[in-house]
Amino acid sequence: MASSASWFCSLLALFLVFSGTYGQLSPNFYSLSCPTLLSVVSDATSQAILAEKRMGASLLRLHFHDCFVQGCDGSILLDDAPGLVGEKTGFGNVNSVRGFEVVDAIKTKVEAVCPGVVSCADILALAARDSTVKLGGPTWTVPLGRRDSTNANLSQANSDLPPPFANISGLIAGFAKKGFTAREMTALSGAHTIGFAQCKNYRDRIYNDTNIDPVFATNLKSTCASAAPGTDAKLAPFDKQTDLVFDNKFYDNLANRQGLIHSDQELYNPGGTQSQASVVSQYRSNSNTFFNEFAAAMVKMGNIAPLTGAAGQIRLNCRVVNS
Known part of the structure; x- marks a missing residue:
């Protein structure tokens, strides 16, 4: 009986790890729930860079500016709304970060094949990797399973993003x-x-x-x-x-x-x-x-304080918190 209980607990622990309850990201997180995710994001990123090659750098920068402010949680994508002040007007972001409409387009394509499954934070992480590769840079395996924040942090955007005049x-x-x-x-x-x-x-x-x-x-x-x-x-x-x-x-x-x-x-x-x-x-x-x-x-950066398990949400629109 004791061995059966131990066996059951081991299986449960394994399930919790892979389900994200322990906050661990996995490259295979969407292998069952959204098996075409990687190709959808890659194709959409390619189209955006083909339309404007500079967009590759912009998508990479969005991921960086997301992760450096309260972790890789998609908070940089949130628009200002009643009761929510976004990060887009932060010193390092205002009139500078761009590519939000491209993220919207990628999200729309992902939602079409896997509705309500993939976070905006994970889309940013994948688009950053794909942009780097498409412009001639290295590739890496992106751990996945991040969830989206329901808030933003303008104060941290102003304090934690490295300024261009830093020593x-x-x-x-x-x-x-x-x-x-x-x-x-x-x-x-x-x-x-x-x-x-x-x-x-x-x-x-x-x-x-x-x-x-x-x-x-x-x-x-x-x-x-x-x-x-x-x-x-x-x-x-x-x-x-x-x-x-x-x-x-x-x-x-x-x-x-x-x-x-x-x-x-x-x-x-x-x-x-x-x-x-x-x-x-x-x-x-x-x-x-x-x-x-x-x-x-980049893999290490993508692991800065991600929301996982039951934390946060999977935003249906990357710009707004789900109602």
């Missing part, structure tokens, strides 16, 4: 707060091998920083005036060499003092700390090292 000590501390080492922080920063930044985020660097290539700065000044708010939204690529290809050229730029924003260049500053310069040099010289460590860091 190296601030960057290391900010990433450490989320459980990352300085090396993992440098790997994740390599996401800036794709995408663009607005003039308002690099203006101070090109006019006031000393750790910058003067020709690089002069070229940027032609479209980003020192005191002209009208140029705030002017875009420049993070990686001036291959702005729409996920590779390791970002680290070349840093070594040449051509990082677009101050916080990126802080990873390689001959006039200051050298704590990350050796890591930058390793990634610069070996793309496989960068790809492998970036992929591992």
